Amino acid sequence: MLPTQVFETLGVDVARAEALYVRLRPDTPADWRALAAGVALGVAPDDCRVLGISGGQGAGKSTLSMLMEQAFRLQGVRLLVLSLDDFYLSRAERQLLAEREHPLLATRGVPGTHDVERLTDTLDAVFQAGKHHLPIFDKGRDDRAPEPAWFEGPADIVVLEGWCVAAHAQPAASLQAPVNDLERERDATGRWRRFVNEALAGGYARLWQRIDQLLYLAVPDLEAVVRWRTQQEQARPEDQRMSTAEIDDFVAHYERLTRWMGQTVVNEADIVAFLDASHRLVSLTHRQPAAGGE
Numbered sequence: 001m002l003p004t005q006v007f008e009t010l011g012v013d014v015a016r017a018e019a020l021y022v023r024l025r026p027d028t029p030a031d032w033r034a035l036a037a038g039v040a041l042g043v044a045p046d047d048c049r050v051l052g053i054s055g056g057q058g059a060g061k062s063t064l065s066m067l068m069e070q071a072f073r074l075q076g077v078r079l080l081v082l083s084l085d086d087f088y089l090s091r092a093e094r095q096l097l098a099e100r101e102h103p104l105l106a107t108r109g110v111p112g113t114h115d116v117e118r119l120t121d122t123l124d125a126v127f128q129a130g131k132h133h134l135p136i137f138d139k140g141r142d143d144r145a146p147e148p149a150w151f152e153g154p155a156d157i158v159v160l161e162g163w164c165v166a167a168h169a170q171p172a173a174s175l176q177a178p179v180n181d182l183e184r185e186r187d188a189t190g191r192w193r194r195f196v197n198e199a200l201a202g203g204y205a206r207l208w209q210r211i212d213q214l215l216y217l218a219v220p221d222l223e224a225v226v227r228w229r230t231q232q233e234q235a236r237p238e239d240q241r242m243s244t245a246e247i248d249d250f251v252a253h254y255e256r257l258t259r260w261m262g263q264t265v266v267n268e269a270d271i272v273a274f275l276d277a278s279h280r281l282v283s284l285t286h287r288q289p290a291a292g293g294e
Contacts, residue, residue: 001284002034003017003021003030003033003034009038009284010041010284012041013041016041018037020041020074020075021037023074024036024067025066025070028063031280032060032063032281033067035064035273035281036067036068036070039068039071039215040077041075043157048157048212049127049157049212050123050157050158051068051157051160051211051215052160052165052208052213052214052215053159053160053161053165053214053215054162054164054167054215054217054261054269055216055218055273056217056219056224056225056254056261057163057225057228057229057254057258058227058232059163059219060275061161061217062083065081065083065159066081072156077156078156079155079157079159080126080157081158081159082119082122082123082134082158082161083161084119084160084161084162084163086137087114087115087137088108088137088144089108089114090143090144091144094107097112097113102192102195104186105192105195107253110164110196110253110257111164111196111204112195112198112199116203116204116207117203118135120203120206122134123158123210125153126151126153126155127153127158128154130152130153131150131151131152133149133150134148134149136149140236140237160210163254164204164254164257165214166211166214166216166261166265166268166269167208167257167260167264168260168264169200169205172197175190175193175194180252180255182253183256213270214268214269215273216261216266216269216272216273217273217275218262218266218272218273219258219262219275220277222251222258223277224275224277224279225251226247228279229247229250230247233247269287271286
C-alpha cells in the first residue's frame, strides 16, 4: 500500500501524516513507517491508554512498535512498549510447570508460559511517576536476562505487543482434534491444549480487557510464519540459532492459536493490516474512526 492509502484508510490528515512519516527511521519498511505515522495521529492518550498489537511470529510487531514509539514521541506523547515476550516465565519455572502439568510447557510461547500477574502489575505501575523495573527475556539463552531495563514514568500510552495478544479461549469441542503432528504425537490426551485454553480464559482474558484499541497483523499462512521465524534466527549469534527442524517444531506449538486468531481476532480488531508472503502491507481495514485523530 502507498503511504497515502494508509493515511486515508486510518482517517488522518494526509499532509500531517506525510510530514511525520518522513521523519521516521528510513532503514525500516515504508509501509510500517506509514502505519506508525497514521496510528500516532489517530490515537490520543485521552481515548486510548493501552494499544494492543497482535499477530503471528515474525509479522513485524517489534519493528512496528519501535516506529510507533518514535512517531508518538515526535508528537509529544510518551509511549512505552511492553512486549509479552519479556514476561515469559524463566526456564526453571517452565521446567517445573512441565513436570507438574505437561512436558510441552517447557517450551516458551503459548499462554500459560508467561508471568501474567507480573505483566498486569507492571501495566498498572508505568502510568505512575517513578522508576519502574521492566524485565527482559533473552531468547538466545531462552531465559530471563539477569539485568532488567528501567522506565521513568509516567507513560501516556502503553503498547502491549505479542503474538497471542487478544486471543480468546476456544470452545471445548474445538480442542478435541489435533491440528498437527506435535499435538497428535506429544499431546495425545489433549492435556496441554486444555491447559493453554484454560490459561487464556483466566488471567490472559482479564489482561486483554485492559486494551482500549487493537491492531492486528494478519499473516498470509503458516508457511510465511516459518519463513519469517527462520529469518529472525539468522540475526542471532550462530551458536544460539535454532535449526530448521527446531523452528518447525517451535512454530507447531503456536499453530493452533495462530489459526484460531485468524478466524476471530481478525474480525474484532480496530485496525487489521493484511500482509502478503513477502511481508508487504497489501490492505488495511479500520473498523471504527480512531479517537483523537486530526
